[in-house]
Amino acid sequence: MKAVSGRAGRFLVGLAPYAWLVLFFLIPFLIVFKISLSEARMGIPPYMPLVEWADGAVAQWHISLAGYGALFSDDLYALAYLSSLRLAAIATIGCLLLGYPAAYAIARSPGHVRQPLLMLVALPFWTSFLIRVYAWIGILKNEGLLNMALQALGIIDEPLQILETDWAVSIGMIYSYLPFMILPLYATLEKMDLSLLEAAADLGCKPFKAFLAVTLPLSMPGIIAGSMLVFIPAVGEFVIPDLLGGPDTLMIGKVLWAEFFDNRDWPAASAVAVAMLVVLVVPIMAFQHFETKRAEREG
Amino acid sequence: MNNRAAALYTALALVYAFLYLPIVLLVIYSFNASRLVTVWGGFSTKWYGELMHDHQVLDAAWLSIKIALMNATLATLLGTLAAVVLVRFQRFPGRALFTGMVSAPLVMPEIITGLALLLLFVGMEHLIGWPDGRSMTTIVIAHVTFSLSFVTVVVRSRLSQMDRSLEEAAMDLGARPLTVFLRITLPIIAPSLVAGWLLAFTLSVDDVVISAFVSGPGSTPLPIVIFSKVRLGVSPEINALATIVVALVGVAIAIAGRVMMRNERASGG
Numbered sequence: 179m180k181a182v183s184g185r186a187g188r189f190l191v192g193l194a195p196y197a198w199l200v201l202f203f204l205i206p207f208l209i210v211f212k213i214s215l216s217e218a219r220m221g222i223p224p225y226m227p228l229v230e231w232a233d234g235a236v237a238q239w240h241i242s243l244a245g246y247g248a249l250f251s252d253d254l255y256a257l258a259y260l261s262s263l264r265l266a267a268i269a270t271i272g273c274l275l276l277g278y279p280a281a282y283a284i285a286r287s288p289g290h291v292r293q294p295l296l297m298l299v300a301l302p303f304w305t306s307f308l309i310r311v312y313a314w315i316g317i318l319k320n321e322g323l324l325n326m327a328l329q330a331l332g333i334i335d336e337p338l339q340i341l342e343t344d345w346a347v348s349i350g351m352i353y354s355y356l357p358f359m360i361l362p363l364y365a366t367l368e369k370m371d372l373s374l375l376e377a378a379a380d381l382g383c384k385p386f387k388a389f390l391a392v393t394l395p396l397s398m399p400g401i402i403a404g405s406m407l408v409f410i411p412a413v414g415e416f417v418i419p420d421l422l423g424g425p426d427t428l429m430i431g432k433v434l435w436a437e438f439f440d441n442r443d444w445p446a447a448s449a450v451a452v453a454m455l456v457v458l459v460v461p462i463m464a465f466q467h468f469e470t471k472r473a474e475r476e477g
Numbered sequence: 478m479n480n481r482a483a484a485l486y487t488a489l490a491l492v493y494a495f496l497y498l499p500i501v502l503l504v505i506y507s508f509n510a511s512r513l514v515t516v517w518g519g520f521s522t523k524w525y526g527e528l529m530h531d532h533q534v535l536d537a538a539w540l541s542i543k544i545a546l547m548n549a550t551l552a553t554l555l556g557t558l559a560a561v562v563l564v565r566f567q568r569f570p571g572r573a574l575f576t577g578m579v580s581a582p583l584v585m586p587e588i589i590t591g592l593a594l595l596l597l598f599v600g601m602e603h604l605i606g607w608p609d610g611r612s613m614t615t616i617v618i619a620h621v622t623f624s625l626s627f628v629t630v631v632v633r634s635r636l637s638q639m640d641r642s643l644e645e646a647a648m649d650l651g652a653r654p655l656t657v658f659l660r661i662t663l664p665i666i667a668p669s670l671v672a673g674w675l676l677a678f679t680l681s682v683d684d685v686v687i688s689a690f691v692s693g694p695g696s697t698p699l700p701i702v703i704f705s706k707v708r709l710g711v712s713p714e715i716n717a718l719a720t721i722v723v724a725l726v727g728v729a730i731a732i733a734g735r736v737m738m739r740n741e742r743a744s745g746g
Contacts, residue, residue, distance in 0.1 A: 187655070191558055191562060192558070192562045192575075195556070195558045195559035195562065195579075195625065196562075196575055198621070198625070199559075199575070199578040199579065199625075200578070202594065202597065202619075202621075203581070203582065203590075203593075203622055204574075206593030206594050206597040209600055210592060210593045213596055223599050223603065276488075276492055277492075279485060279488035279489070279492075280492040282485060283485040286485070297734070298496075299492075299496070301730065302496050302500065304675075304676075305722065305726045306682070306683045306726075307683050308683060308685055308704060309503065309703070309715075309719040309722060309723070310499060312715065312719070313500060313502060313503045315710075315711050316502065316503070316506065316711050317499060319711075323502060353495065356496065357496075385481065410584040410585075410586070411586055411587070414585075414589060416587070417685055420708070421707060434588050434589075438592060438690075447592060448596070451588075451589045451593070454589060462584060462585070466576065466577055466580050466581070469580050
């Protein structure tokens with residue numbers, strides 16, 4: 179009796195989140211795939227149904243690859259994908275270069291200051307992302323604070339064009355995603371067994387070599403988790419390139435936005451989304467694999 | 478050795494400067510009398526005054542708060558259940574799919590999630606007549622879908638670290654599973670629920686991309702209003718609004734921090 183009620187209870191506990199995610203996360207992706215194969219038309223909704231039942235039972239299929247056609251025929255899309263991957267890679271490397279020393283310094287600081295230091299890293303994440311990106315416009319523009327400071331110091335004579343370039347987009351992405359890199363890095367560095375470094379030192383290993391041979395490999399799970407948390411969302415980023423980038427900044431998120439909101443071409447927007455998912459499926463699966471392993475180790 | 482430590486802490490200080498300087502500048506310039514955002518024209522609070530009379534902003538802010546409250550509550554409920562499922566139920570049919578669906582929203586580009594949800598809502602409306610257009614309801618559903626994953630991460634780590642012997646003792650004394658959960662487990666993981674709730678709240682108040690897809694003409698949340706203003710350029714009014722947001726978040730974090738610290742001490746953690 180108890181086992182039965184236990185199983186029923188478990189079923190009920192699991193049902194709500196399971197059903198929610200199937201309905202509002204899984205099924206929508208299937209719909210995106212379906213609509214990417216539909217024909218565009220003027221009207222509401224602006225796509226044709228895939229199957230129409232004409233005269234009773236005769237099914238009329240309307241499958242169209244037009245949404246995908248443009249992806250291959252127009253260079254714009256391929257360039258936007260490449261540019262997104264490039265900018266996301268720059269953001270990931272930038273976050274790693276800034277985040278690793280920071281995470282390392284926090285992990286090796288005295289125990290009682292670690293939590294406050296970590297809080298300080300996470301805090302900006304709690305304030306508005308939109309507002310933090312917006313703040314960079316005032317800093318990077320031609321008559322902005324950075325150019326004024328550089329000119330006052332006599333480093334440059336003419337203002338540098340930074341806003342509306344890929345530089346601004348890279349800075350904005352590194353800035354926005356940095357906490358996502360530092361937190362997982364800290365988690366692995368903090369757990370590291372320091373006696374391994376002592377052993378290396380006792381055996382005559384120089385600190386830098388010990389870092390390369392011991393610390394770096396042991397912090398690999400953190401590097402991978404942090405890189406995924408930065409890279410994957412950065413590929414599909416829209417707000418940062420829209421606000422900080424210029425008209426030449428090509429990113430696939432901007433293309434999708436334009437197809438959907440400006441051209442009202444839902445099949446094309448869906449095809450762009452499907453293609454983005456195809457690019458991201460390998461890193462997403464890898465992320466999930468590492469997350470599951472990490473959770474199992476913790477549990 | 479000391480040199481190395483000094484270099485390390487210098488790097489850390491630079492990272493903090495990088496993270497906080499833009500926010501500090503925003504706050505300073507919100508008190509700038511000049512309309513030219515980067516030219517200092519003296520101290521003034523007039524932009525705050527203008528903000529208080531901007532009905533578009535005030536209505537949007539109120540709508541965003543309502544959405545965030547509903548989202549945080551629902552996401553905490555579902556996210557906690559999901560965490561319990563992942564930590565406590567080792568084997569059940571579809572576990573791999575469930576794990577995937579819970580962690581994917583953490584990294585999924587928002588623009589894909591937003592598009593997918595809008596297409597679902599349009600399809601559902603076509604099929605069953607619900608939801609009737611885009612409204613607060615569709616925004617809440619969309620926000621819950623992506624923020625419940627963040628709640629799950631927070632609650633899950635607390636749940637997997639907790640000492641189960643208390644639960645076992647209660648079970649041995651004949652307490653039913655539901656009683657054990659409500660009287661033992663829930664109080665122990667409560668701080669993570671508070672953290673998860675706050676996280677879900679801020680994610681919702683801040684979301685632009687997903688809201689842009691699933692909001693309708695009559696339901697424009699604050700980030701969408703800010704975004705359309707920002708696209709037109711920097712304005713001192715937005716600086717004032719940003720400062721208020723930063724101040725509110727600061728106060729909320731301070732309160733949450735105190736509550737959590739007191740709980741940690743009470744539970745001897």
